[in-house]
Amino acid sequence: MNTIADIARLAGVAKSTVSRYLNGGSVSEETKKKIEIVIAETGYAPNAFAQSLKAKKTNIIGTIIPRLDSYATSRTLIGIDERLRELNFHMLVSNTNQDLEREIENIYTLAKQKVAGIILLATQITDDHLKAFKQINIPVLLVGQQHDDVYSLVHDDETAGYAIGKYIIQRGHKNIAFLGVGEHDIAVGVNRKKGVKKAVADHDDIDARFFETTFNMSEAAIRAQSLFDEFSPSALVCATDNIAIGAVKAAYQKNLRVPEDVSITGFGGYEVTAMMHPSLTTVQIHFVDAGRTAASHIVKLVNGEDIPKLTYSNFEIILRESVDIRTDHPI
Template identity: 50%
Template sequence: MVTINDIARLAGVAKSTVSRYLNGGSVSAKTKEKLDRIIAETEYTPNAFAQSLKSKKPSMIGIIIPRLNSYATNEILSSIDEELRNKQYQLLITNTNQDIGREIENINTLSRQKVAGIIILATVITPAHMKAIRSSGLPVIFLGQKARDSYSIVHDEVEAGRSIGQHAIDLGHKKILYVTVFEDDVAVGQLRKKGVLDILTEHKDIEVKVITSDFNYQKAYEQALSYLPKSDATYCICATDNIALAVYKAALTLGKKVPSDISISGFGGYDITNLVTPSITTVKYHYKEMGRIAVENMIRLIDGEEVLKCITLGNEFLPKESTAKL
């Protein structure tokens, strides 16, 4: 691996001269031409992280994610990475495995590592989060959860919930099972559920039972094996596509047919919902657009410009084969 010392030796100049050149400092035209040629020949790549620590304006953006095995997270990350590269910034990713304590710890760690700003895909937002953010002095943008005293980009969860609830009504279902997640997750556990239940409870002849499940596919599958045999619901609305896939598998394991015995739908618009047969009804969320806007707003905040405190993105209802009329 070629180092800055190798470049200096080949060019016959001091290491400080190479460093100054790499960081945009002033060097003679002759030296610049020589360094351009040597770097091209050796295919030397500067360490962006080290450069950002040395420069007055950091070129690293930190991002905190809740888990690695998430379609939504991967879609957002790929969009953010592409946008940042186009703007000459690098991405530093930290994973918390849905541990709130690690989220706080990572905010402090990224602050010490001199990143220019932090993007957080938070499951929850606590006073401890906000305290760490204030201490960092950095621009911070939350994705997916609305923060009262910080910047946020969120999905229209209530409208998404209402669209699925209305779909169940239009298909004539009277007994509905709603599989949610813990309520500390305001976006999914509260607002998404509110959208579903608000529209269903407008109809007195509809019976709704709420079950709390887990984001994890295997855990959601095992839970579904337990509650599905006890339910007479003809439609199961799942809080995420991941849960919908778990319920789908559990239903098949129990000998139920989808959608003739039970209709199933989710939220997210994951690609895999099109790969199973029958394909799964869902609400598509615009994750890549969220990533694009996050980068755009972060750069503006770093440059001292004003941005909206909260941006709400719409979604798209996608009826497919897993739901049917009674």
């Protein structure tokens, strides 16, 4: 690999001239030609490190994610990547495997790598997070969680939870179960549940019960089975599509027909939910769009522009086959 000094020597100019040529300074047409030819011949590409060393900045955005094998994560990453590419940035992905300590560690590592900004697909924000954000002095954007001290982009989980709860109630369901996850996850564990609870609270004739499982499909299936043993809901609202898929499986195993015996809804809008039998009514979150917005925002922050402290992404309820009307109750 050759350096700028080689190019300068071959073209018979000073390296500052070559640098100016590359960065658009004032260079005569004649000199431009000479340099152009040498660069074309040698296939010269500037050393990104030497550039970054001086500039004290890269065009890399670090993205920290809790897990890779999640539809939500993948789709969000696609959006981030797409938009960053348009803005001439790169995406460096760091997976934490849902380990909070590794999350903190990654923040510092990315800072050391001098990424221009960090997008954190967060599940919860601790004091250690805030301390890290303060120390690294690099723009940070949270996705999926909100904190007053940090720029955030959140899926409007509570409103979405409210909407799906409302919908189920409108379909005449009175015995409603909610299968969620632990409250350590603010967005999924707390806000979605809160929204559903709020919808339930609007009515005084609903028997709603709240259960908990993990993000894992198989575990959700097992939990749903025991749920069906202790309670016979006419509708089961699940906090994620994966949980809903497990619940549908559990229903089959219990010989419950979906939606005739029990209606089931998901949350996320994963592609496979359209292909299931029955296809799943679910809350679709526009992850790719959210990712694109996140990318736009972090780049603005990097460039010193201002953005709103808090942004909401969009959602819509996709009506499919897994929810039935209870005609024994008026709609």
